[in-house]
Amino acid sequence: MVMTIRHRKVESSDVPPAATALAKPGFLEFFAGSGLVSQALSPYFSLLWANDICPKKADVFRVNHGAEKFHLGSVTRVDGRELPVAALSWASFPCQDLSLAGKSAGIQASRSGLVWEWLRVMDEIPEAAPILVAENVVGLMAWDGGSQYRQLHEAMTERGYRVGAFVLDAVRWLPQSRPRVFVVGVHKTAAPPTELLDDGPNWLHSKAVIKAAQRLDDWLWWKMPEPAPRRLSLSGVIDWKAPCLDEAISKKTLALIPAEHMRRLQESGLKVAPGYKRIRSGRQVLELRFDDVAGCLRTPQGGSSRQYLVIRRRGNWRARLLTVKETARLMGAPETYRLPGKYNDGYKAMGDAVAVPAVAYLAEHLLTKLATAS
Numbered sequence: 362m363v364m365t366i367r368h369r370k371v372e373s374s375d376v377p378p379a380a381t382a383l384a385k386p387g388f389l390e391f392f393a394g395s396g397l398v399s400q401a402l403s404p405y406f407s408l409l410w411a412n413d414i415c416p417k418k419a420d421v422f423r424v425n426h427g428a429e430k431f432h433l434g435s436v437t438r439v440d441g442r443e444l445p446v447a448a449l450s451w452a453s454f455p456c457q458d459l460s461l462a463g464k465s466a467g468i469q470a471s472r473s474g475l476v477w478e479w480l481r482v483m484d485e486i487p488e489a490a491p492i493l494v495a496e497n498v499v500g501l502m503a504w505d506g507g508s509q510y511r512q513l514h515e516a517m518t519e520r521g522y523r524v525g526a527f528v529l530d531a532v533r534w535l536p537q538s539r540p541r542v543f544v545v546g547v548h549k550t551a552a553p554p555t556e557l558l559d560d561g562p563n564w565l566h567s568k569a570v571i572k573a574a575q576r577l578d579d580w581l582w583w584k585m586p587e588p589a590p591r592r593l594s595l596s597g598v599i600d601w602k603a604p605c606l607d608e609a610i611s612k613k614t615l616a617l618i619p620a621e622h623m624r625r626l627q628e629s630g631l632k633v634a635p636g637y638k639r640i641r642s643g644r645q646v647l648e649l650r651f652d653d654v655a656g657c658l659r660t661p662q663g664g665s666s667r668q669y670l671v672i673r674r675r676g677n678w679r680a681r682l683l684t685v686k687e688t689a690r691l692m693g694a695p696e697t698y699r700l701p702g703k704y705n706d707g708y709k710a711m712g713d714a715v716a717v718p719a720v721a722y723l724a725e726h727l728l729t730k731l732a733t734a735s
């Protein structure tokens with residue numbers, strides 16, 4: 362049984378000014394995984410309830426955020442009538458059916474289609490959350506000219522929300538390329554402040570977003586200030602003391618690097634380059650990048666989904682996998698964030714997550730302002 366905790370607006374006459382400043386609007390987190398969204402939102406919003414089906418991720422969530430608000434189990438079994446009323450409902454729903462790299466069965470398929478369960482629960486809540494956020498991979502907008510996104514957009518507008526989507530790439534804050542789509546809906550009973558709305562696309566809107574928006578009648582062009590340039594580089598977050606693969610395996614791994622990439626690496630002056638194993642023309646290769654930024658972390662399912670580092674050690678190149686600590690840094694998790702379990706559990710917890718500074722930026726520059734207005 363879920364306890365009902367109602368969020369009500371605090372009247373300035375009820376409480377002294379210091380307490381008013383402390384009262385944070387509440388949020389619900391669906392598909393909460395290892396809790397990085399909660400981590401990022403917690404300075405701005407107060408967690409009322411979170412849910413995920415994965416016991417290993419639940420361990421990560423609970424050890425970092427406490428067990429009280431977390432409910433392990435399928436979203437299909439959640440009864441909205443038992444949930445607390447909240448200002449914000451967040452859903453980072455499964456991406457497997459929308460990933461451009463995956464089989465892309467679409468937003469009606471069994472995994473990404475769990476987004477409809479989120480909306481079903483929202484329908485059951487006695488008081489609609491004024492703000493909804495859905496987060497997913499860019500495939501949500503890109504494939505099929507935005508037809509997958511359109512279904513979500515229309516489902517939210519039918520429920521009385523005014524909606525717009527945009528892309529935030531974690532690389533704006535962290536040395537990891539990780540573009541993600543954020544769909545933000547505000548209930549029509551709450552007027553968004555004009556400073557949050559643009560009259561056309563801006564830095565937040567990719568070509569795919571603009572294309573999808575052109576086909577929709579009701580669309581909000583959200584506006585936020587552009588963040589300052591990133592200060593962190595991959596060389597700045599890796600653990601230089603972490604052991605490399607033993608010499609023989611390292612040599613075998615380095616032999617997979619295409620000659621052209623090896624030449625670029627030597628010429629780059631870099632001391633570290635990240636890369637993924639891929640199959641090219643029927644042959645396994647280790648392809649590197651040379652911009653001091655990691656590729657997007659993925660969920661480790663096979664050898665090709667874990668990211669390698671090629672590192673210069675005493676004049677020689679050696680190879681190793683990213684450590685779990687490094688994956689956490691690449692997601693912007695605090696150094697104190699705990700990741701219990703084995704190597705693959707920690708890597709998966711981070712590979713599936715949402716980058717902390719991207720969510721924090723969104724919370725600071727858009728969501729808190731919407732919450733104040735609603």
Ligand SMILES: C[S@@+](CC[C@H](N)C(=O)[O-])C[C@H]1O[C@@H](n2cnc3c(N)ncnc32)[C@H](O)[C@@H]1O
Nearest residue numbers: 392393394395397413414415435436453714715
């Ligand atoms: C993209 S991940 C979200 C990760 C999370 N926001 C984070 O920062 O760690 C999608 C999550 O959906 C969860 N999930 C999959 N099926 C589910 C279901 N039926 N009910 C609840 N959660 C589910 C997965 O365990 C996974 O953690």
